[in-house]
Amino acid sequence: MRYPQTFIEDLRRQADIVRIVGDHVPLKKKGSNWMACCPFHKEKTPSFSVSPAKEIYYCFGCHKGGSVFDFVMEIERVSFPEAIKIVAEKSGVALPQVEDDSRFAERRQDIDEVIELNQWALEWWEQQLDRSSAEAKAAREYLTKREISEETRKTFRLGFAPDSWEALSSYLRQKGATQSQIERSGLVVKKDEGGSYDRFRARLIVPVMDVRGRPIAFGGRALKPDDTAKYINSPETAAYTKGRNLFGLHLTRDEIRRDGFAILVEGFLDLILPYQFGIRNVVASLGTALTPEQAKLLGRFARKVVVNYDGDRAGVQAAKKAIEILLAEDLEVKVLVLPDGADPDEFVRTRGAGEYQKHRGGAQPHIQFVIDQAVKDRNLNHPPEKDAAFEEVLPYIRAVPSPLQKREYFDRVMDELRIVPALRRTFWNSIRTPAASTGNRKAPALNETPTVTEEQLLKLLFGDEGLRSIVVSKLELSDYDDLPTSAIFRAVVAIEQEGLAFNLENLSQRTNGDPVSSNLLPMLLMTEPAGGDSSTAEQRLLAAEGCIDGLRRLKIERRIESLRVEESAAARAGDIDKYNLLQMEQIELTRRRNELVNRQR
Numbered sequence: 001m002r003y004p005q006t007f008i009e010d011l012r013r014q015a016d017i018v019r020i021v022g023d024h025v026p027l028k029k030k031g032s033n034w035m036a037c038c039p040f041h042k043e044k045t046p047s048f049s050v051s052p053a054k055e056i057y058y059c060f061g062c063h064k065g066g067s068v069f070d071f072v073m074e075i076e077r078v079s080f081p082e083a084i085k086i087v088a089e090k091s092g093v094a095l096p097q098v099e100d101d102s103r104f105a106e107r108r109q110d111i112d113e114v115i116e117l118n119q120w121a122l123e124w125w126e127q128q129l130d131r132s133s134a135e136a137k138a139a140r141e142y143l144t145k146r147e148i149s150e151e152t153r154k155t156f157r158l159g160f161a162p163d164s165w166e167a168l169s170s171y172l173r174q175k176g177a178t179q180s181q182i183e184r185s186g187l188v189v190k191k192d193e194g195g196s197y198d199r200f201r202a203r204l205i206v207p208v209m210d211v212r213g214r215p216i217a218f219g220g221r222a223l224k225p226d227d228t229a230k231y232i233n234s235p236e237t238a239a240y241t242k243g244r245n246l247f248g249l250h251l252t253r254d255e256i257r258r259d260g261f262a263i264l265v266e267g268f269l270d271l272i273l274p275y276q277f278g279i280r281n282v283v284a285s286l287g288t289a290l291t292p293e294q295a296k297l298l299g300r301f302a303r304k305v306v307v308n309y310d311g312d313r314a315g316v317q318a319a320k321k322a323i324e325i326l327l328a329e330d331l332e333v334k335v336l337v338l339p340d341g342a343d344p345d346e347f348v349r350t351r352g353a354g355e356y357q358k359h360r361g362g363a364q365p366h367i368q369f370v371i372d373q374a375v376k377d378r379n380l381n382h383p384p385e386k387d388a389a390f391e392e393v394l395p396y397i398r399a400v401p402s403p404l405q406k407r408e409y410f411d412r413v414m415d416e417l418r419i420v421p422a423l424r425r426t427f428w429n430s431i432r433t434p435a436a437s438t439g440n441r442k443a444p445a446l447n448e449t450p451t452v453t454e455e456q457l458l459k460l461l462f463g464d465e466g467l468r469s470i471v472v473s474k475l476e477l478s479d480y481d482d483l484p485t486s487a488i489f490r491a492v493v494a495i496e497q498e499g500l501a502f503n504l505e506n507l508s509q510r511t512n513g514d515p516v517s518s519n520l521l522p523m524l525l526m527t528e529p530a531g532g533d534s535s536t537a538e539q540r541l542l543a544a545e546g547c548i549d550g551l552r553r554l555k556i557e558r559r560i561e562s563l564r565v566e567e568s569a570a571a572r573a574g575d576i577d578k579y580n581l582l583q584m585e586q587i588e589l590t591r592r593r594n595e596l597v598n599r600q601r
């Protein structure tokens with residue numbers, strides 16, 4: 001799905017970047033810019049700024065920056081088309097008719113329908129919880145007993161479904177829903193003989209939201225002690241597929257991103273209570289065992305996960321399963337087991353958030369947890385039991401995609417299980433074969449870091465229009481064509497030559513997809529002219545010329561360096577002619593280099 005370029009440009013111009021960023025961070029005006037503490041890294045003094053005039057944002061701390069679309073993509077973790085949709089929505093701009101696949105459009109309509117009914121149901125359930133009836137009172141007492149505050153209840157939008165077979169259905173019909181819509185929403189159970197009845201009765205309602213905070217499904221906890229099912233959940237609907245969402249993520253993702261790690265728990269209370277006590281980087285897998293889709297979703301917000309499941313047997317088994325799935329997504333996993341088999345809900349209520357954080361800080365690396373579990377209740381002096389322990393640990397080493405990490409974990413296991421060196425090699429060969437998903441993370445190339453000189457020259461060029469036109473005429477392609485920032489130089493020269501507006505839009509269009517550029521452009525645009533107002537145009541031009549000389553000198557020095565290598569190779573090979581030629585080139589280059597050095601003084 002693609003939007004026309006003209007639409008994107010118009011939207012960028014119409015969108016109020018200050019208001020859209022301001023929805024996520026409290027901005028304060030400072031000069032012509034707006035400042036805040038950065039939402040993308042932890043800090044105490046603001047280094048995150050938004051320039052409405054330049055239509056960009058930039059953080060001087062973590063160097064994230066870009067257009068209003070980049071901001072939405074980064075903070076909401078959505079794709080470019082999705083970011084456009086969100087910005088358009090917030091700016092009151094209608095989206096152009098994009099030719100949708102008709103099946104796609106139909107499906108979208110089904111989803112919206114279910115969500116609308118869910119919204120009606122949730123509002124109604126929230127109201128039911130406030131009623132003066134005895135059963136509503138009992139529901140509120142349950143919350144009090146679990147120490148869930150009024151504020152928390154509102155934050156998580158908890159509700160109460162009264163003990164009735166049709167109260168919700170009639171309400172939905174009153175709102176205008178048809179029987180078929182109600183059945184498709186999953187809020188009712190269809191009867192074989194036709195008709196339906198309310199699915200959730202006499203239950204505390206816990207809504208499951210998507211990342212945008214819309215109710216897509218519900219969990220219901222029984223409030224009547226004689227109820228056979230303690231928990232029931234929504235069935236799958238157009239809006240809800242089991243194992244695709246994480247409970248609480250719409251409230252906790254910003255904290256997770258800032259902290260760089262997430263705590264993964266099982267039940268909704270294990271998230272709600274810690275949240276109330278100020279521990280807000282938590283998600284819950286809720287209802288099902290953790291799925292690869294959930295791990296992938298979590299990985300969009302943090303690369304480290306602390307698994308904090310119940311300490312009982314079932315909890316340990318579930319934790320081990322979760323570890324395997326998280327490792328396959330290349331996430332770093334630690335395991336927290338609370339003392340006396342306590343769950344997070346109970347622990348935080350009785351011992352407080354501080355105690356919890358202390359234990360969390362001591363969470364074990366996953367491999368240690370797995371080893372401990374495998375060794376527990378086994379006699380390692382007894383070979384069959386040792387074999388069994390090894391077999392149990394094996395999958396957790398295999399699942400690690402990084403070869404280095406894998407080796408480290410392997411060695412640890414070998415040491416702990418006291419396996420003799422002769423056997424280690426055999427074992428290693430059996431598991432070293434790379435996991436299916438390797439090699440999606442490239443090591444950054446060494447030459448991708450711009451030098452101080454090129455950055456300084458770019459800052460001068462970006463900060464002064466008059467200087468730009470003079471310097472561009474002095475620059476030669478060879479001055480910048482092998483620099484990490486060559487794409488930016490090329491763009492600057494092109495824009496200058498074509499007489500276009502010097503802004504992020506034109507620049508990023510001409511550096512399309514270059515990673516160095518997308519990191520640097522917002523910073524360069526946001527940086528005030530070097531030297532401030534005190535420097536004269538003359539001084540800035542001298543500085544720029546100094547930079548160009550510096551770049552040329554660096555280039556020559558790099559060439560001399562490689563000449564030396566070639567020379568010694570030629571000498572070793574006895575190729576005198578080649579050696580002499582290289583020597584001559586080196587002498588000439590050294591002369592030019594000295595010239596440049598003298599001029600710089």
Ligand SMILES: [Zn+2]
Pocket residue numbers: 038039040041048059060061062063064
């Ligand atoms: Zn930052």
